[in-house]
Amino acid sequence: MNRMVLSAQLLERGVVRYTPAGLPALDCRLLHASTVTxxxxxxxxxxxxxxxxxxxxxxxxxxxxxxxxxxxxGFLASMRNGRGLLFHITSLSAEA
Structure with a gap:
């Protein structure tokens, strides 16, 4: 299973672009900070x-x-250039 849930802060957001299929796409950077055991x-x-x-x-x-x-x-996938991971966001909710 490839599923990731992350509590994070929106650091940076690009402008809306469109995929070859005509779907809107939005690139961003997220920041997570916490204490774990x-x-x-x-x-x-x-x-x-x-x-x-x-x-x-x-x-x-x-x-x-x-x-x-x-x-x-969402889920993790390789970046288009094959270097590193990209988090594909599929849902967003307000932090409790």
């Missing part, structure tokens, strides 16, 4: 990840202000 010990975790939203999900992502937090869900 690893082997019984607290560990601070911080990461930035590149992400893309394709289709109807571009609307709520486009309405999110830079710096806002949300719960982003």
């Amino acid at each position: 690893e082997d019984g010990q607290p560990r601070k975790v911080s990461l930035e990840i590149r992400a893309v939203a394709i289709g109807e999900i571009t609307r709520p992502l486009g309405a999110l202000a830079l710096g806002d937090h949300g719960i982003f869900a």
Whole structure:
């Protein structure tokens, strides 16, 4: 199963572009920071990840202000150039 759910802050958002199939696409960068438990010990975790939203999900992502937090869900795939991973956002909800 390839499923990822990430509580994150919207750091950067590009302009809406369109895929060859005519679907809207929106590139962005997300920031996650938290404390997790690893082997019984607290560990601070911080990461930035590149992400893309394709289709109807571009609307709520486009309405999110830079710096806002949300719960982003989706899947991971290789970037087009084969270097690194890209988080494909399929749903977005407000952070509780």
